[in-house]
Amino acid sequence: MTKLLFLGSGCAFTVGTDNYQSNMLLITDTGKKFLIDCGSDIRYSLYRQGFSYLDITDIYISHIHADHVGGLEYIGFSSKFDPRCQKPRLYTDKEIMHNLWNNSLSGGMKYIENEIVTLEDFFKPIEIDEDKAFYWENIKFNSIKVIHVNSASVVTPSYGLFFEINGIKVFLTTDTQMHWNSLGKLYQQADIIFQDCETAKFPSGVHAHYQELLDLPLSIKNKMWLYHYQPGKLPDAKKDGFCGFVQRGQEFDFSSSIFAENNFTAINSTFV
Template sequence: MKIRIIGCGNAFSYINFNQSFVLEEGGRRMLIDCGSRVPLALINAGIKPAEIDTIYISHAHADHIGGLEEIAFSLYDWARRPRSWDDYAAVVKRDYFEPGVTYGPYAPKLIANEKLLEELWNYSLRGGLDSMEGFDSTLETFFQPVPVKANVPFYWQGWRFDLIQQIHIMTGSIIKYTFGLLASKTGSKTVYFTTDSQHCSPRQVEIFYKRADLIFQDCECTGVDTGSREFKFGSGVHASYAQLAGWPSANSVKLSPEIKAKMLLDHYQDFVSKMKDGFGNDCDWYQLAAEDGFKGFVAVGETYEV
């Protein structure tokens, strides 16, 4: 399987788009997350939306779902849109009184945790996608929804994908979760996509780190002073480079050298590509990552074979 880096930036990146991957296997493509800048990133990669057959969503932040509305409208089968009340009646009869589906021939599968999939429509996509001329639309108008239950994997092109729930944000006493992916197949490397996640519970995810041969790791570089090698501050909702590297000032649980050696860092700030840190210091982040024992930082356009 090929893993193409479509985007590797954070929510505010204008250089590296939003973090996103395209998996390619057997002539099929699966997109992992679809942030606001991902449709443009796909064009940059030479991939048309119609060439994506499956989309996986990890959580409901705009830099991971903001491009879904554009994808939905671009792939909608406009020839099926009702143009009169008679047409509308036919649609109602077809969709509500006859077994079948409502989506068109180009509608990709949309895979997510079952609760997340419900929230995705009700709290995010519905605001723009339920306003169709002539009829009421639903998530099924544009996608083939595939809700995934807890502790149940899904399969794509012979690969098994386990959803790994992790902490992204603590909203008071409520967890804003994210679902990473552990991709495995007999005879191939096992890959772990952490998606957005804090570094507060590495003990809980250590088993998945150890199972993986390759780890695409959320990595925030804000508040990391590379001049003094000190961790000054962080957002608290992403794993910081200093935490992952085990700098003493980060005061965090340290990862083993074996785990760090498998980590490719992504979801970083634009200043990384400009060879600066957030304090204006010159910094070769790629060299720094090597010195700290990581496999490296990913870059847009790279491809990994597993």
């Protein structure tokens, strides 16, 4: 049994305790846990589900916005100064790995008592070649470069994940604009899609917006779960052909028989 648990399913600026940022845990039947993104509220969302930094041995980072990396300082310091912990393995794209320390983490983590340290003092970095595969617990993950922010002169990518468990093909977009030309083939290949979805009244342009996703073929929407949405009232996603909006605490079980029986529905373990 391998499950994907959404520690939160909200956007970067989610407020309150009803939801958290869209960080996830992939949990194997052996109890191993793979944290997918590590946002600034991870210390709350982990504990809400009964976990802590002690459970985190492997982390994947899709890009360096704070809702995806802002919790690494917490994980890094907590692990370093707790003798029960080993350095967590940190997986990300080569360029992101370089920028992660220099542009995001070093300001708060570079100096400790009597020592100047580097990223390697907190984590075991595993660099991923662009659009290449890596493995965790015998699961092959394909890193998918997607367009997140295009400033005209510089494109800031995010790296989604395409992986297969028990014959079930999963596409996790992370943060991406809606580009059918680059994503359409992956949408078609996947058995289940987790799609970041902006629901704001005034679109930012850096995420796929719900109104754009409405135009997707029904065959794609029928296997698509929406996450990374704004607080407030949500559209009726099921009525519009989607699987629905992911709720904080939902688990998706990739055991073949359960998955087939539930037809892409999730085990809802939301804490009240």
